[in-house]
Amino acid sequence: MSRSKSSGPVRDCITSRFALQLTLTSRCLHLNKFPVETSTMLKVSLRTGALFGAFVAAAFAQITAEAGSVVTGSPMGFAAGTTGGGDAEPVYPTTIEELGTYLSDDKPRVIVLKQEFDFINTEGSTTEEACRGKNNLDCIAKKNGFLGQDTLITSFNTCDGTKVKVTYDKAAKKPLEVGSNKTLVGEGTKDVLNGKGIEIKGSNVIVQNIHMTNLNPHIVWGGDGINISGDDGVIPTGIWIDHVKITSVGRQMK
Numbered sequence: 001m002s003r004s005k006s007s008g009p010v011r012d013c014i015t016s017r018f019a020l021q022l023t024l025t026s027r028c029l030h031l032n033k034f035p036v037e038t039s040t041m042l043k044v045s046l047r048t049g050a051l052f053g054a055f056v057a058a059a060f061a062q063i064t065a066e067a068g069s070v071v072t073g074s075p076m077g078f079a080a081g082t083t084g085g086g087d088a089e090p091v092y093p094t095t096i097e098e099l100g101t102y103l104s105d106d107k108p109r110v111i112v113l114k115q116e117f118d119f120i121n122t123e124g125s126t127t128e129e130a131c132r133g134k135n136n137l138d139c140i141a142k143k144n145g146f147l148g149q150d151t152l153i154t155s156f157n158t159c160d161g162t163k164v165k166v167t168y169d170k171a172a173k174k175p176l177e178v179g180s181n182k183t184l185v186g187e188g189t190k191d192v193l194n195g196k197g198i199e200i201k202g203s204n205v206i207v208q209n210i211h212m213t214n215l216n217p218h219i220v221w222g223g224d225g226i227n228i229s230g231d232d233g234v235i236p237t238g239i240w241i242d243h244v245k246i247t248s249v250g251r252q253m254k
Contacts, residue, residue, distance in 0.1 A: 070112055070185050071208055072243075079240035084183030084206030085110035096122065100176055103198070108181040113191040113210060119171040120195035120214065128152055130166040130219060131159035149250055152221040172215035172223030175199040178207075186210040197224050197249070201231040204238040210245070217248040225249045 070090055075082045090110040093099040096119060102111045129152075132140075136148030150166050151157065172195055178184065180202030185191075186209040193212045200207075207226075216222025225246035230236045 070110060070187070071183060071206060075206070075240040075242075079238065082204055082206060082238040082240045083181075084108075084204060084240070085181055086183075088183075093117075103182060103184065104177045104179050106179060110183040111185070113184070113186045114188065115190050116192040116194055117196075118194045120169055121171075122195075123170040123174065125167055125169050127165055127167045130164055131157070131161055132164045133159065133161040137161050147218075149218060149220050152219055154221060166219055168216040168219055168222050169195060171195050172197070175224060175227055177201050178205055180204055182206070184208070184210065197226055197246075199224075199227040199229055200236055200239060201229055203234075203236045205236070206240045206242070207244055208240075208242045211247070212245070212249070213247045215249040217250055220250045222250040224251055 071084070085108045088108045088110045090112045091102055092112050092114055093102055094115070096117050099111070099113075099117055102109050130150040131153055132150050133148075136150060139146060139148040150164060151159075152166070153159065153163070175197045176193070176199065178198050178200045181204050182202065183206040184198075185206070191210045193210065195214050197212050197215055198207070212225045215225060226241065226244070228236055228239060
């Protein structure tokens with residue numbers, strides 16, 4: 001079988017044999033102006049030209065689907081099978097209002113963050129009574145430049161030190177609610193939630209490659225980075241949290 005010349009995207013990728021071994025590499029295939037590379041070796045026995053055409057079409061469809069996904073890797077363990085927003089058309093919020101709506105509505109969503117969302121001072125600040133516990137008092141007494149955390153007074157904790165007044169940002173105390181069938185993924189390094197975390201209330205949720213920071217780091221109970229709470233007594237299932245960075249938070253997760 002001789003190989004005919006071709007100007008198509010798989011030129012120089014086809015070896016002339018009865019049992020054809022087709023390898024698609026970045027040298028041979030370009031989609032949407034960027035190279036797509038796969039290490040999968042695909043074999044097909046050429047019996048008719050129609051069979052070969054169907055094979056190439058199937059290979060291209062598979063690689064195109066992989067290239068279009070915004071999620072990297074696959075969930076494992078208890079998260080296996082989690083699909084998040086699935087194949088929903090990606091949305092790119094540009095305001096904190098849009099982001100909140102996309103995360104909490106009842107539609108499957110693939111939400112891509114391409115910028116920083118700054119929540120600090122968007123909901124004002126407040127002053128409350130807190131406890132400066134013995135460990136914090138001891139830390140301050142050393143005068144070594146390090147300060148501990150004061151703890152907001154709640155119904156379930158007591159104070160073994162001195163009560164003080166603390167002022168904090170209110171936005172961090174009210175996380176973004178995440179409903180079911182959502183994918184929240186960051187693109188690049190600007191995918192930051194500054195001053196607010198998330199509360200996962202639904203099931204089948206993917207959170208990948210985002211950074212949450214500056215949630216009242218000077219106090220305990222000042223705001224969680226990630227809270228998996230469920231809704232109406234229903235325990236969430238299918239939650240995949242991957243490559244998420246949490247910094248400068250008084251309490252990070254619960």
